[in-house]
Amino acid sequence: MPETYYREALKLGQRDYRACVAAGRSPCLPVLDDFVSPERSAKGTELGIVQIPMERIVGTKTRGRVNSFAPNFMPVLAAGTEFSAKWEALCSAHMTDGIREPIKAYEYMNRFYVEEGNKRVSVLKFFGAVSIPGQVIRVLPERSDSKETEIYYEFLAFYKYSKINFLEFSKKGSYLTLQQVLGKKPEEEWDEDERRHFAAVYHYFEKAYLASGGGKLQSTVGDAMLSYLKVYGYPALENAGEAEIRKNLNKMWEEVALQQEQAPIEVKTDPAGEKKQGLLSKVLTGPALRKVAFVYDKTPETSGWVLGHEQGRQHVQQVFDGQIETIAYPNAMEGDPNAVLEQAIADGCKLIFTTSPRLLQASLHAAVEHPEVVIMNCALNKSHRYIRSYYARMYEAKFIIGAIAGSLTESGRLGYVCDYPIYGQIAGINAFALGAQMTNPRAKVYLEWSSVKGKGAEEAAKALMEQKIHLISSQDTARLAHGSKSSFGLACVHGERRERLATPVWKWGVYYEQILRGMLNKTVQSEYENSSKALNYYWGMSAGVIDIEYGKALPEGARRLADYLKESLRREGGNPFLTPLRRQDGVLVGEGQPMLNLEQIIGMDYLVENVIGSIPAYGELSPIGQSTVDMAGVEPAMANAEETDKT
Numbered sequence: 257m258p259e260t261y262y263r264e265a266l267k268l269g270q271r272d273y274r275a276c277v278a279a280g281r282s283p284c285l286p287v288l289d290d291f292v293s294p295e296r297s298a299k300g301t302e303l304g305i306v307q308i309p310m311e312r313i314v315g316t317k318t319r320g321r322v323n324s325f326a327p328n329f330m331p332v333l334a335a336g337t338e339f340s341a342k343w344e345a346l347c348s349a350h351m352t353d354g355i356r357e358p359i360k361a362y363e364y365m366n367r368f369y370v371e372e373g374n375k376r377v378s379v380l381k382f383f384g385a386v387s388i389p390g391q392v393i394r395v396l397p398e399r400s401d402s403k404e405t406e407i408y409y410e411f412l413a414f415y416k417y418s419k420i421n422f423l424e425f426s427k428k429g430s431y432l433t434l435q436q437v438l439g440k441k442p443e444e445e446w447d448e449d450e451r452r453h454f455a456a457v458y459h460y461f462e463k464a465y466l467a468s469g470g471g472k473l474q475s476t477v478g479d480a481m482l483s484y485l486k487v488y489g490y491p492a493l494e495n496a497g498e499a500e501i502r503k504n505l506n507k508m509w510e511e512v513a514l515q516q517e518q519a520p521i522e523v524k525t526d527p528a529g530e531k532k533q534g535l536l537s538k539v540l541t542g543p544a545l546r547k548v549a550f551v552y553d554k555t556p557e558t559s560g561w562v563l564g565h566e567q568g569r570q571h572v573q574q575v576f577d578g579q580i581e582t583i584a585y586p587n588a589m590e591g592d593p594n595a596v597l598e599q600a601i602a603d604g605c606k607l608i609f610t611t612s613p614r615l616l617q618a619s620l621h622a623a624v625e626h627p628e629v630v631i632m633n634c635a636l637n638k639s640h641r642y643i644r645s646y647y648a649r650m651y652e653a654k655f656i657i658g659a660i661a662g663s664l665t666e667s668g669r670l671g672y673v674c675d676y677p678i679y680g681q682i683a684g685i686n687a688f689a690l691g692a693q694m695t696n697p698r699a700k701v702y703l704e705w706s707s708v709k710g711k712g713a714e715e716a717a718k719a720l721m722e723q724k725i726h727l728i729s730s731q732d733t734a735r736l737a738h739g740s741k742s743s744f745g746l747a748c749v750h751g752e753r754r755e756r757l758a759t760p761v762w763k764w765g766v767y768y769e770q771i772l773r774g775m776l777n778k779t780v781q782s783e784y785e786n787s788s789k790a791l792n793y794y795w796g797m798s799a800g801v802i803d804i805e806y807g808k809a810l811p812e813g814a815r816r817l818a819d820y821l822k823e824s825l826r827r828e829g830g831n832p833f834l835t836p837l838r839r840q841d842g843v844l845v846g847e848g849q850p851m852l853n854l855e856q857i858i859g860m861d862y863l864v865e866n867v868i869g870s871i872p873a874y875g876e877l878s879p880i881g882q883s884t885v886d887m888a889g890v891e892p893a894m895a896n897a898e899e900t901d902k903t
Contacts, residue, residue: 257351258344262335265343265382269330276327284322285329286315288362288369292395297362300393305358308368308390309422310381317362317371325374329381339375346379355380358389365397365408366421386459387422403428418446423458425478426515432894434478436886437485442874442894457494464501470512479515483508486617486640487624508624510641514790522789523854525649526799527770528779545775548572548582549605551596553589553612562586565611565634568764575769589883593618601626607775609768610634613678613888619643630780632771632793635888636680636858640790644780647680648767649796651687651857653760653804654729655832656821657746658691660758660814661699661727668698671720671728673713675706676884677871677893682860687832688729689867695817703869706731707881717749726750748809756807758818767801794854797826833857838865861890 276283288297297317313329316322324339326332333339349355359373368390370377380388397405406428414431415421425431435442438454446454461484462477470480484501485493487508493501505512552559556566566584573582583603588596589612597618600608606629610619613635623631623642636647661670670692674681685703692699702725704716711719713731720728729746745759771793774780783791795801804822806815825832835846839862846852863871871892874882885893 258347259335261347261382262331262340262344265330265378266332266335266340268328268382269326269332272326272328272330273332281327283326285325285327286369287319287322288315288317288364288395289319292364297393297395300362300395303363303392303394305389306392306421307387308359308361308392309387310377310385312366312421313361313368313370313377313381313388315367315369316374317369321374325378329374329378331378343375343379346375347382350379350383356389358391361390362393362395363421364395365404366411366424368392417443419451420446420454422455423478424476425482426474426476427479429891429894430478430482432891434482434485436894437482438490453494457490460498461493461501464498465505467498468502468505468509473513473516475512475516480505480512483511483515487511487621489617504624507627508642511620511624514641517789521792521855521858523858524783524791524793524795525854526795527774528783545606545772546581547603547605548580548772549585549600549603549608550582551585551588551593551600551608551610551615553587553593553614555586562611564762564764565609568768571765572768572772576772580772588618589614594621597622597631601629606630607772608632612884614883614886616640616643616887630775636678636792636794644791644793646767646771646793646795648762648802649794650680650760650762650802651683652796652825652832653802654684655687655691656804656818656825657729657758657760658688658693658701659695659821660691660810660818661688661729661746662692662695663814663817664757664811665692665696665699665727667724668696668700669723669725669727670699670701671717671723671725672701672703672867673706673716673720673728673730674703675713675731676881676888677705677707677877677890678884678888679858679860679890680888682863682871682890683857685867686837686860686864689864690832690837691821693866699866701867701869703863703867705872707878707884708872708876709878721749721751745805745807747807755809757810757814758807759805761803761805763801763803766799767795770795770799770801792858794858797822839863840865840867840870861892 273283324331324333331340331343346355355376357373357376359376360371361368361373362371373390377388397408399405399409407425410428410431414435432442435444458477458481461481465477465480470477473480484505488504496504550565550569552562552565554562556563569582569584572580583600583605585596585600593615597608597610601622608622608629608631610616610631611634613633616633616635619631619633620640620643623629627642631643633643633645634647635645672685672688674685685701689701692701702720702723704719705711706713706716717728717730726749727746728749746757748755748757771780797803804818806818831851833846833852835849835851836844837846838844842865846856861871863869871890874885874894877885877893
């Protein structure tokens with residue numbers, strides 16, 4: 257019998273060998289010593305005995321056995337040789353007692369290269385084993401800004417707490433996102449039971465995913481599983497059978513396929529002109545758009561953010577009176593947001609605006625389960641195919657207000673209060689700082705956060721005043737506390753006396769009116785049908801959805817400066833992020849290009865050089881701050897900054 261198995265394995269090896277030659281690839285196993293110096297390997301870290309995933313074993317440490325195996329680790333040496341006899345002996349041992357002796361291997365970039373035990377690996381791969389025990393030495397790559405290296409170091413941070421090495425992602429930030437989706441804090445350790453249970457769930461999902469055609473996609477099983485978890489959650493996956501998983505995957509297949517896109521987001525910077533209806537239009541045609549839902553995480557009485565959206569809803573109710581009915585669903589996060597969305601759909605709403613990143617998961621689940629309904633979530637930098645996201649380029653207003661502040665300051669010390677470290681807000685901080693630097697090269701911006709535990713907008717402003725900083729840009733959205741507004745835009749602050757200078761304004765009524773007009777004339781639906789990517793509507797001053805209101809105390813010269821900059825930004829090509837710009841850590845961004853592109857602006861997760869302060873760590877945030885960061889936070893806010901080179 258072992259002789260028969262060897263001949264079968266030999267055929268597999270020879271077939272793989274010939275296929276590699278025909279494709280112009282090397283027909284031999286990769287050798288770690290060929291691309292990592294033995295001196296660097298000698299400095300590796302011993303991990304002890306590790307269960308090595310068989311699919312991650314890809315080569316050998318040295319060239320000693322390189323010609324004995326094809327790249328699939330099947331043998332290529334003829335039957336009847338000393339090599340085949342040893343292979344067959346191991347085959348017999350596996351069939352009787354099992355192969356228990358650990359191999360010795362080196363891990364580099366989460367791929368394993370065997371130093372001792374190549375034939376053991378070959379035999380177990382032939383029999384379809386999932387893993388093999390091994391004495392592993394980890395060799396770290398040099399740090400670089402390549403995506404592969406950055407993802408690997410994210411994996412190292414994840415491995416430190418989970419000890420899971422079979423899970424692989426192709427996109428940055430996915431390991432942290434997985435922790436959050438599973439209900440774990442960024443640095444929360446896994447126990448042995450959790451590891452084993454997750455491994456079982458993962459391999460069960462993998463089987464259903466591959467049976468659904470996942471092997472044809474370029475993305476990883478981990479990418480697909482994370483997408484699934486975002487829609488249905490971990491408990492539902494734990495309890496689902498293979499048939500149910502495949503059924504759900506079929507519903508959300510466009511979301512799964514989107515993960516293989518290198519640039520999965522298509523950004524719409526301005527409202528589209530009216531177009532003729534496409535043949536594929538199925539949603540919101542004719543009289544279908546009669547009811548529109550606005551779902552809020554809080555209430556207009558307790559949140560200035562919600563109040564702004566509610567005023568936007570009231571505006572479009574007046575504009576489309578008799579044509580469209582709008583319905584508000586407040587305080588969705590107090591109960592089950594999924595139930596709130598189901599109620600809105602049951603009430604006949606064909607378009608639903610969910611106005612907070614905290615409602616993202618519920619929005620995605622409802623969109624997958626109800627493809628007949630259009631759901632739009634107010635967030636930025638989210639790549640989901642079944643929902644559309646929308647946000648305003650508030651950084652344009654922040655840049656102008658920064659320029660005003662820089663022109664007025666005598667000390668060069670400016671204050672800035674931000675709420676959540678999420679995408680969009682970081683661009684606002686940097687734009688303000690660059691605007692201030694433009695009109696005052698010595699300007700420094702001192703940053704405080706209102707979402708840090710024990711603070712609010714008032715406390716953050718007081719912390720700045722204690723540093724003798726009186727020209728402060730606070731949050732642009734009014735924070736309602738005990739019936740009084742504590743937000744003031746840019747103001748000169750001395751104790752309780754606040755002299756308002758300029759306030760950025762979100763014009764949600766204009767935003768929603770233009771979206772609804774696009775729905776009625778089919779341009780929005782046409783954009784969706786003609787794109788295979790996630791759609792982000794990221795409108796700004798050119799669309800009239802943000803503006804700046806001037807206070808009476810603002811000098812005339814500063815008004816003229818602001819008006820000039822407004823007109824510049826309204827024109828096509830207006831961009832405050834001229835390059836190169838320097839980050840706090842001294843790294844130059846945007847060299848070789850005239851200005852940052854929109855994707856670079858959206859993805860900002862760093863602060864520019866003249867900002868004094870930092871992005872708070874996840875553990876420093878309030879509960880609401882953490883839940884907001886869970887859905888739309890920048891990576892530095894998701895975990896404490898930690899040097900993983902020594903992991």
